[in-house]
Amino acid sequence: MVITNDELQKQLEEKFGADILTFVKPSDRLSCIAPKSYNLKILQLLFDHYNFKFLNDLTAVHYPDNIGGELAVVYHISNLQDKVYFRLTVFTSIGEPDVFTATQLFSAANWMERETYDFFGVQFIGHPNLKRILNVEEMTYYPMRKEYPLEDQTRKDKDDQMFGR
Amino acid sequence: MRPVRFNINKKPVNLTDSVMMADMPPGHSGEGFFATQLSHVVGLARKNSIWPLPFATSCCGIEFMATMASHYDLARFGSERLGFSPRQCDLLMVMGTISKKMAPVLKQVYLQMAEPRWVLSVGACASSGGIFDTYSVLQGIDQVIPVDVYVPGCPPRPEGIIDGILKIQNIIQNEDVRRRSSPVYQKLMQEYNIQ
Numbered sequence: 153m154v155i156t157n158d159e160l161q162k163q164l165e166e167k168f169g170a171d172i173l174t175f176v177k178p179s180d181r182l183s184c185i186a187p188k189s190y191n192l193k194i195l196q197l198l199f200d201h202y203n204f205k206f207l208n209d210l211t212a213v214h215y216p217d218n219i220g221g222e223l224a225v226v227y228h229i230s231n232l233q234d235k236v237y238f239r240l241t242v243f244t245s246i247g248e249p250d251v252f253t254a255t256q257l258f259s260a261a262n263w264m265e266r267e268t269y270d271f272f273g274v275q276f277i278g279h280p281n282l283k284r285i286l287n288v289e290e291m292t293y294y295p296m297r298k299e300y301p302l303e304d305q306t307r308k309d310k311d312d313q314m315f316g317r
Numbered sequence: 318m319r320p321v322r323f324n325i326n327k328k329p330v331n332l333t334d335s336v337m338m339a340d341m342p343p344g345h346s347g348e349g350f351f352a353t354q355l356s357h358v359v360g361l362a363r364k365n366s367i368w369p370l371p372f373a374t375s376c377c378g379i380e381f382m383a384t385m386a387s388h389y390d391l392a393r394f395g396s397e398r399l400g401f402s403p404r405q406c407d408l409l410m411v412m413g414t415i416s417k418k419m420a421p422v423l424k425q426v427y428l429q430m431a432e433p434r435w436v437l438s439v440g441a442c443a444s445s446g447g448i449f450d451t452y453s454v455l456q457g458i459d460q461v462i463p464v465d466v467y468v469p470g471c472p473p474r475p476e477g478i479i480d481g482i483l484k485i486q487n488i489i490q491n492e493d494v495r496r497r498s499s500p501v502y503q504k505l506m507q508e509y510n511i512q
């Protein structure tokens with residue numbers, strides 16, 4: 153039986169309560185915003201009962217203006233048999249960016265969570281090896297957070313007047 | 318029909334003008350002998366037998382491949398053989414973006430080369446970070462190793478790379494054989510923490 157987006161939404165609302173979940177449907181892909189403590193429960197339910205066994209992507213977004221929920225951790229998962237996609241977003245505050253790891257569920261999350269930690273500083277609780285993966289280990293900041301300008305701050309030879317900045 | 322405009326006024330081939338010969342170093346010659354300084358001979362020999370080590374990490378490397386291929390043919394300048402072992406080579410050609418994570422690797426390759434060694438930095442990225450003014454990219458390889466010649470461009474045309482090679486050859490020819498033990502050179506190496 154192919155599960156539809158509406159059905160999925162109904163099931164999730166029944167299970168977790170409609171008041172804590174927010175659903176949006178920007179395209180044919182169902183998106184759900186949930187409290188961060190629910191991330192594993194929702195993923196587990198979808199994994200076990202609705203055959204969402206493939207983690208397409210896991211990343212984070214920094215919204216500096218969203219006070220109390222500056223970092224959004226986004227999971228893209230799919231049910232490859234029925235061609236259904238699902239996106240789960242959880243918000244966490246930047247002061248305490250702790251989110252449960254999904255590595256027990258998806259092995260692919262190991263790499264992606266390390267990358268998300270590397271660039272956004274999200275602390276994935278329970279991750280087996282949470283350290284930098286792409287950037288140099290000596291880096292002391294999380295470069296994709298918006299308070300860090302893109303330019304290399306160590307340069308002294310660039311004259312702002314010449315470079316139009 | 319598109320008019321044919323190419324090669325209708327063919328230039329006569331003039332071998333005496335278009336073939337470049339290496340100049341003789343200054344010296345004394347007589348019947349059956351030629352006397353000159355050893356450093357001139359060494360310079361001439363080194364200059365025309367550079368073994369480059371290509372360190373090509375991105376788009377500039379493609380331009381280098383064109384430089385090596387039949388059309389531009391770096392072999393004309395005595396660099397027939399590329400070495401892929403730093404121990405054998407004397408010219409490190411860095412072509413492409415060097416990320417900060419790559420910097421220790423580049424430095425190690427440089428350290429593995431035996432003296433005398435020269436470094437050619439090809440392209441904006443290797444010389445200054447280029448368009449990648451960002452947290453992950455080394456802003457010029459001269460932050461980790463000394464560079465002899467910079468070739469500007471993004472990417473430089475093969476002519477540019479050849480010009481850089483010729484400049485390197487010039488340095489090699491005119492370099493004092495004892496330059497490497499001079500205080501200036503030692504100080505430069507000290508700055509890079511290289512013994």
Ligand code: SF4
Binds near residue numbers: 412439470
């Ligand atoms: S200088 Fe330009 S062409 Fe060369 S590696 Fe950098 S971006 Fe690529």
